[in-house]
Amino acid sequence: MGRGHPESPQRLGAIEDHLLATGLGATLTRRDAPLADLKHVGFAHSAGYVNELRDLLEEVARNGTPRALDPDTSASAGTLNAVLRGAGAAVAATQAVLAGEFDNAFCAVRPPGHHATRGRAMGFCFFNNVAIAARYALDAGGLTRVAIVDFDVHHGNGTEDIVANDERILMVSYFQHPLYPGSGVPPLGTNMVNLPVPPYTKGPAIRALIDQHWMPRLEAFRPEMIFISAGFDAHREDGLGQLGLVEADYEWITQRIKDVALKHAKGRIVSCLEGGYNLSALARSVAAHLRVLNA
């Protein structure tokens, strides 16, 4: 994204280092992400957008000159490879979980995806990895009901844009409000559970909201698979938001999601990294998330 940008390559390095240092990494099965099939990307994005973005990113990859797509979203020579592998990871994880190879999978991808709408890159995002994977499970994977859980500090406006009123999908989220991108109130469809929370909200209040508003809807919906937009920028040490979550909260939220998955979805979860910009807090929070998924 350019020098000094919070969405930096160091994010994945910090996660890898922490997994190595804690020994957690040795307990996980690793897969390299394949490049996405653009046909699958088209399950969530318009053909016009996919073709235009591919052409633009190919040009940037060729001539090496970065291009700004919006004030905080830039493409560099490596962006095409990164976004194709991000979406490819989400689809490959979905395929592996649907095939029964794994109960769940976490995709350590960047850039994130949940701000990318059907036809627009924004907010560090190009392809909406979670929306692509959720639609893949429905349109190619034979499922009829899937849930998307978004616990990033920012509203997943792109995912909402893509899945609103697709009654095969239930999307539940909380997000700091007001905060970028300012959307989410009111929700765009009856299949959305949007919980705007004010700055400085802490873990106990978030947990109460989840139990009160997410859980009954998830229970009633009985998803056959759950996709997570796993952003860790609601952590109290993260500078991009002002919420007060800590690692124990991510552990708790992940356990709640896992409980629903075990009850209704044969444990099937695919989680994709979204935000999380304080490197230490990001790495510790991902580890908390993975400990629960891997338990």
Ligand SMILES: [Zn+2]
């Ligand atoms: Zn975020």
